[in-house]
Amino acid sequence: MSEHAELKTGPLEYRREDGPLTILGFWIFLAAEVVLFSTLFATYAVLFGRYGDATPAHELFEMPMALTMTFLLLVSSFTCGIAVHMMRKESLKGLVIWLIITLALGLGFLGFEIYEFVHYVHEGATIQSSAFWSAFFTLTGTHGLHVTLGVFWCTAIIIQLIRFGLTPVIARKTFVIGLYWHFLDVVWIFIFTAVYLIGMVV
Amino acid sequence: MWDFIWNDFLVTGEPIIYGAMASIVLATVGIVFVLTYFKLWKWLWDEYLTTVDHKKIGIMYIIAALAMLFRGGVDALMMRTQLALPNMNFLNSVHYNEIFTTHGTVMILFMAMPFIIGLMNVAVPLQIGARDVAFPFLNAFSFWTFFFGAMLFNISFVIGGSPSAGWTSYVPMAGPELSPEINQNYYLLALQLSGIGTLATGINFLVTILRMRAPGMTLMKMPIFTWSALITSIIIIFAFPILTIALALMTLDRIFSTHFFTLAGEGMPMMWANLFWLWGHPEVYIVILPAFGVFSEVISTFARKQLFGYKAMVYAMCVIAGLSFIVWVHHFFTMGAGAGVNSLFSITTMLIAVPTGIKIFNWLGTMYKGRIRFNVPMLWALAFIPNFTIGGVTGVMLGMASADYQYHNTYFLIAHFHYVLIAGTLFGMFAGLTYWYPKMFGHKMNEKLGKISFWFTVIGFNITFLPQFFLGLMGMPRRTYTIEPEWMPLNLLSTTGAFILAAGFVIFTFNIYYSARYEPREKTGDAWDGRSLEWATTTPVPHYNFATIPYVNSHEAYWDMKETGATTYDESKLEPIHMPSYKGLPIIMSAIMFVASFGLVWHWFWLAIPGLLGIIICMVIRSFDFDEGYHVPIDEIKRTEEQARGRKE
Ligand code: HEM
Ligand SMILES: [Cu+2]
Numbered sequence: 031m032s033e034h035a036e037l038k039t040g041p042l043e044y045r046r047e048d049g050p051l052t053i054l055g056f057w058i059f060l061a062a063e064v065v066l067f068s069t070l071f072a073t074y075a076v077l078f079g080r081y082g083d084a085t086p087a088h089e090l091f092e093m094p095m096a097l098t099m100t101f102l103l104l105v106s107s108f109t110c111g112i113a114v115h116m117m118r119k120e121s122l123k124g125l126v127i128w129l130i131i132t133l134a135l136g137l138g139f140l141g142f143e144i145y146e147f148v149h150y151v152h153e154g155a156t157i158q159s160s161a162f163w164s165a166f167f168t169l170t171g172t173h174g175l176h177v178t179l180g181v182f183w184c185t186a187i188i189i190q191l192i193r194f195g196l197t198p199v200i201a202r203k204t205f206v207i208g209l210y211w212h213f214l215d216v217v218w219i220f221i222f223t224a225v226y227l228i229g230m231v232v
Numbered sequence: 233m234w235d236f237i238w239n240d241f242l243v244t245g246e247p248i249i250y251g252a253m254a255s256i257v258l259a260t261v262g263i264v265f266v267l268t269y270f271k272l273w274k275w276l277w278d279e280y281l282t283t284v285d286h287k288k289i290g291i292m293y294i295i296a297a298l299a300m301l302f303r304g305g306v307d308a309l310m311m312r313t314q315l316a317l318p319n320m321n322f323l324n325s326v327h328y329n330e331i332f333t334t335h336g337t338v339m340i341l342f343m344a345m346p347f348i349i350g351l352m353n354v355a356v357p358l359q360i361g362a363r364d365v366a367f368p369f370l371n372a373f374s375f376w377t378f379f380f381g382a383m384l385f386n387i388s389f390v391i392g393g394s395p396s397a398g399w400t401s402y403v404p405m406a407g408p409e410l411s412p413e414i415n416q417n418y419y420l421l422a423l424q425l426s427g428i429g430t431l432a433t434g435i436n437f438l439v440t441i442l443r444m445r446a447p448g449m450t451l452m453k454m455p456i457f458t459w460s461a462l463i464t465s466i467i468i469i470f471a472f473p474i475l476t477i478a479l480a481l482m483t484l485d486r487i488f489s490t491h492f493f494t495l496a497g498e499g500m501p502m503m504w505a506n507l508f509w510l511w512g513h514p515e516v517y518i519v520i521l522p523a524f525g526v527f528s529e530v531i532s533t534f535a536r537k538q539l540f541g542y543k544a545m546v547y548a549m550c551v552i553a554g555l556s557f558i559v560w561v562h563h564f565f566t567m568g569a570g571a572g573v574n575s576l577f578s579i580t581t582m583l584i585a586v587p588t589g590i591k592i593f594n595w596l597g598t599m600y601k602g603r604i605r606f607n608v609p610m611l612w613a614l615a616f617i618p619n620f621t622i623g624g625v626t627g628v629m630l631g632m633a634s635a636d637y638q639y640h641n642t643y644f645l646i647a648h649f650h651y652v653l654i655a656g657t658l659f660g661m662f663a664g665l666t667y668w669y670p671k672m673f674g675h676k677m678n679e680k681l682g683k684i685s686f687w688f689t690v691i692g693f694n695i696t697f698l699p700q701f702f703l704g705l706m707g708m709p710r711r712t713y714t715i716e717p718e719w720m721p722l723n724l725l726s727t728t729g730a731f732i733l734a735a736g737f738v739i740f741t742f743n744i745y746y747s748a749r750y751e752p753r754e755k756t757g758d759a760w761d762g763r764s765l766e767w768a769t770t771t772p773v774p775h776y777n778f779a780t781i782p783y784v785n786s787h788e789a790y791w792d793m794k795e796t797g798a799t800t801y802d803e804s805k806l807e808p809i810h811m812p813s814y815k816g817l818p819i820i821m822s823a824i825m826f827v828a829s830f831g832l833v834w835h836w837f838w839l840a841i842p843g844l845l846g847i848i849i850c851m852v853i854r855s856f857d858f859d860e861g862y863h864v865p866i867d868e869i870k871r872t873e874e875q876a877r878g879r880k881e
Contacts, residue, residue, distance in 0.1 A: 050443070051366050051367075051439055051443055051444075052367075054442070054443060055366060055367060055436070055439045058435045058439065058469060059435055061469060061470075062434075062435070062469050062470075062472070062473045063473070065469075065470050065471075065473040065474060066473035066474075066477055069473065069477040069478070069507065069510075070477055073477070073481065073492065073503065073507075076500060076503055077492070077498075077499075077500065077503075080497075080498035080499075080500075082491070082496075082497045082498045157484075157488065157490050158488070158489045158490055158497075159491075159497070160491055160497045160498055161491045161492060161494075161497050161498040161499045161500065162498070163491075164484065164490035164491045164492055164497070164499075165492070168480075168481065168484065168490070168492075182848075186852060186856075187855075190855075190856070194858075199858065203855075
């Protein structure tokens with residue numbers, strides 16, 4: 031555990047001994063998150079079609095909206111990848127810029143999601159309308175909350191990068207938020223398929 | 233205002249509750265007085281409340297678990313008193329419902345869980361030759377969320393009213409229509425709060441065990457208790473998020489009027505049962521596997537033989553872990569899922585008996601031709617084998633779906649799970665605590681008192697629960713607050729047993745006090761002629777555990793070292809040791825989470841929202857904390873080790 035021995039080569043985030051530990055820990059956390067979202071997906075599947083007196087989903091879901099949101103989040107995952115690539119090249123400026131672009135795309139996604147929710151509520155479909163809508167809002171809302179958390183977290187890391195520069199510790203944090211962001215993207219792809227695509231057809 | 237406080241906020245009108253309030257106030261005043269009088273506040277804060285040391289965190293977990301054992305135990309005695317005779321008027325039906333709910337919840341989540349996690353904390357890093365867990369800060373956070381979760385659950389008794397829908401909290405009973413009061417919210421938020429900590433513990437120990445083992449210690453050279461902790465961690469990681477979601481959904485139903493489990497709005501009550509047991513069955517293996525680990529260590533040490541079938545033990549645990557996720561439907565065969573589904577889950581359920589049986593035979597094999605020492609830890613292990621087998625065999629009986637239609641929700645089921653949980657988990661925890669006690673506190677527990685408490689417990693336990701199998705067959709349902717006259721003799725017997733059992737626990741606890749005062753100090757560090765690395769450290773264990781970390785060649789690392797005369801102090805290899813600093817943030821953040829949860833329980837958003845903000849602020853503070861810990865200089869290590877080892881000669 032004598033981690034004053036800092037490696038001189040290899041990716042920055044792996045050079046201190048606690049780097050790999052934290053990153054492994056975070057991978058395992060993501061495994062727990064997979065279980066968490068799987069439970070929500072299962073709930074959604076079980077309650078699918080249980081509208082009660084509320085409007086059915088296919089009358090409300092709109093392809094352009096869902097596609098835009100998917101596009102924003104997918105691109106943000108890509109820009110996040112570029113950010114980490116910049117980190118590997120030890121370009122602080124590139125890293126910060128690409129992170130900010132990622133953030134902006136994430137915020138765009140959130141904006142659309144909020145707009146979508148407000149729209150549904152106006153159409154009379156709220157989280158209290160029926161079992162289906164409870165499951166819908168909870169599943170997508172949990173993902174949205176994760177993105178929101180990611181936005182705050184990423185902001186904190188950008189501040190640290192600007193103030194303290196690219197140290198192994200901050201590199202590790204950046205790498206970890208990268209993993210988190212890609213993970214949210216993967217979850218969204220499942221939401222897009224299982225909720226929007228199927229919801230529009232059935 | 234006063235009206236609200238008297239009629240809704242505080243629970244009033246019951247003599248038992250006034251008694252509880254008085255004792256809570258008295259105990260609090262007493263503790264505050266002692267701490268202030270002896271000027272212990274600073275010591276408490278510096279040494280324990282802010283600690284990130286796995287050994288101290290382990291001790292705190294175990295103390296909390298013992299306290300909760302008493303809370304749950306008193307509940308149990310109250311229930312048994314009410315059921316001793318027909319038409320008893322000791323508890324009314326509402327109160328009885330509250331008591332069986334808190335009993336079950338407290339025992340599983342706030343007694344068994346912290347006990348196993350406590351022992352994992354104490355033993356695992358020492359067994360693998362690590363200086364702490366992978367994330368010490370997170371470890372402290374885990375403890376404090378558990379602690380405040382437990383407190384939140386316990387205050388419901390006097391503030392607002394206890395939950396009363398069973399530890400399984402089935403809807404529609406627990407839903408907003410049938411339980412409109414706030415009491416069920418305590419169940420939801422207390423479990424949520426402590427569940428977060430448990431998940432973090434799972435991640436922490438998985439990383440610790442995967443990445444921080446001593447050089448040479450491959451997975452198959454780990455002590456068996458560490459193996460059980462590894463597998464338990466994996467089960468935690470895959471099971472607890474399910475609970476998180478299930479609780480969150482019911483919280484939404486109750487506080488935000490959603491329709492997951494309600495009858496209105498096309499919700500599905502049975503989905504709660506599915507989600508609950510998808511977590512719940514793995515949970516029973518979370519609390520049993522570490523006990524299996526303890527028994528394996530104890531039996532091998534006291535039979536003075538290498539563990540028989542080490543590899544078979546490991547594979548058996550892996551198989552159990554896998555199967556534990558595909559049997560959950562056996563808790564509601566009577567739901568009416570149809571013959572196909574029920575048969576499938578019957579088969580998976582009965583399959584679990586196979587790896588469990590393998591383990592039983594391995595323990596017997598370990599003892600075969602061993603020169604057995606009958607110390608207290610070994611006694612618990614010896615009592616475990618036959619009693620647990622009764623639990624397992626009756627489990628298989630319950631697992632046959634068609635037969636379960638008869639047994640389900642009768643006392644037969646109650647007897648089954650007490651045979652596995654008490655004879656398995658609790659005996660295991662007692663064995664583990666007595667076994668590692670000298671490592672933790674520098675002296676053994678008194679053997680004589682230990683044996684008395686052992687016999688009281690084992691005999692009392694059998695008198696309490698054996699009759700319940702027959703009561704179940706006679707048709708006595710569980711969760712009933714009065715009994716029919718024809719069930720009286722066996723119930724009276726059972727109640728008598730319960731008091732004997734309780735006497736056993738009291739003696740066990742008294743032994744802690746007695747041993748602290750009168751037992752000789754333990755000087756060798758190797759109290760039981762042990763086999764794994766924890767016994768290689770000196771007693772008391774220095775805060776950095778190992779001055780130098782030995783090279784490990786087998787799963788009995790210390791046994792090998794004793795043969796070659798090696799120690800964990802090799803002067804030529806000393807280096808400064810990096811250690812994490814103590815932090816106040818875990819306890820503060822958990823306290824804020826407690827406040828926020830309390831607000832949500834009462835639908836007080838003016839309290840919950842600032843609480844949420846407080847949590848976010850704590851997270852930001854943590855993110856901007858670049859404290860790297862400190863290094864223990866070589867001189868200090870030398871001084872500590874020479875002092876400790878000088879005593880040995
Ligand atoms: C051979 C192994 C086992 C089998 C085949 C088995 C089978 C079962 C079955 C079928 C039930 C449901 C019965 C009903 O509700 O009618 C049950 C309940 C239960 N089992 Fe086991 N079991 C086994 C081991 C364990 C272990 C090791 C534990 C815990 C350490 C445990 C704890 C419980 C609990 C707590 C319940 C009842 C929960 C409740 O309804 O409140 N079981 N078991
Ligand atoms: Cu089960």
